[in-house]
Amino acid sequence: MHIEIVPFSDTHLEEAAALLALRHQGDHVLEPALPERFTQAAAARAAVEAIWRKPDATGVVAMYEGRMIGYLIGVPRINQVWGRSVWVYLAGHAVNRTYGSEVYRDLYAALSPSWVALGCYAHYALIPASDQPALDAWFALSFGKEQAHGIRETADASSLAPPVDPSLEIRRAELADLEASLELDEIIPRHQSRAPVYAPYWFEEYAPFGDKEAIRQESIEIFQDENAKFWLALRNGRIVGYQLYMPASPHFDKIDNLMVPEQCSYLAIAATREEEQGRGVGRALTAHGLAKAQTDGYTHCITDWRVTNLLSSRFWPRQGFRPVAYRLSRRLDERIAWSHEKPSPSPWLS
Structure with a gap:
């Protein structure tokens, strides 16, 4: 041919x-x-x-x-x-x-x-x-x-069977939580700088993503955005994990996103302290976040993860996210x- x-x-x-x-x-x-x-x-x-x-x-x-x-x-x-x-x-x-x-x-x-x-x-x-x-x-x-890039339906928390842990509190972040929540911001880049991801980590400068004050200001804007749902997991009053849900945009940089359906939420970031991983923090946050997204009228939720990140590439499919596209490089x-x-x-x- x-x-x-x-x-x-x-x-x-x-x-x-x-x-x-x-x-x-x-x-x-x-x-x-x-x-x-x-x-x-x-x-x-x-x-x-x-x-x-x-x-x-x-x-x-x-x-x-x-x-x-x-x-x-x-x-x-x-x-x-x-x-x-x-x-x-x-x-x-x-x-x-x-x-x-x-x-x-x-x-x-x-x-x-x-x-x-x-x-x-x-x-x-x-x-x-x-x-x-x-x-x-x-x-x-x-x-x-x-x-x-994965997608799943939103659902009430009971259908997701989250772990019952009376010592764990899930609530929406407030501006007073800002400084404590920022302590967790380096969990993901530090983890992904290690094997087998080997992503560049810029230490304190973290140059490509803006200086710390710019990151702090962006966090303040998220905390004040009514459409952004920033959920915290606390154990004995200490933040041990968080997840951020936002409305999924059908466009990215003026480009149509063929993965985003109508009424879709976007799980933009999720982090759990290393010493708390494996104790149900992520599952509890996901169940809570998806349930609240359903209450807010969203029918689906999308998220994405590095396939070389062994924790996330195993965790998110177990939470019901089905891959719909892969970024190849x-x-x-x-x-x-x-x-x-x-x-x-x-x-x-x-």
Whole structure:
């Protein structure tokens, strides 16, 4: 089968939307909690176009016998947190499954040289968790799972059978709890700096995420936000864990989020002191948070976790969260910038 790869343009939006809608129809059958609107061409087109209109977005299309059978759009994201990276969002790719997911490898081979020429050696792609052939194609491009995005229904606490611990108090945080709660903020970055996650930890400076005063001010805003539910777990008056629930946004950076249904809560952060882990603190907070979310009118809750974080990658599925997408990542060896006969970017754009 001879596939022709051509640059993505505005003329491809309609066909790309049709492919995305078709893919999402299959995803929605397997996970009915996903938003149904993206099974329709109009919503799918808006999602693709939002990606395509991002600054410096680049894309390619796979054509076979005059028909589009796949497309891929990458968006550069260059900042202190992610470095020089390119992202492929859920609406930024789709292939006609009749022709196989191997098409993804041809698309990536054609598009990624422009990313390398930009100096972006960190590549990320969000792939539906139910699409194993697509995952296999990206794995064969040396991508690996980095982050899981999960969803579940909200529910009353009794249906979740939380542990009964009379010494544990669950209540909403107040501004007076600010300083004590900030003591727990470094639990997650410290834990994820260790094996087997090995995520960078910036110690006291924690530069990419702002200085401590900025973090403190952001916490104050969360405490004062009526829509943000910050639940504390206390034992003998001491904060031993917390969870933050917020309304899930159907958009991220003006990009449609294909994972967020209507009336959805977002479990944004959860932390438990190390000495309290395994004692039911997380389960009690989750049961309480999901029950309160249901009372507030939310039907679903989403969250995400590092798959290399052994604690979270085992805990959240046990709490009923079903993976709906994986963030895959690949980091190229930066020596490719100078290890060729010709200086970059010539080898990549020839």
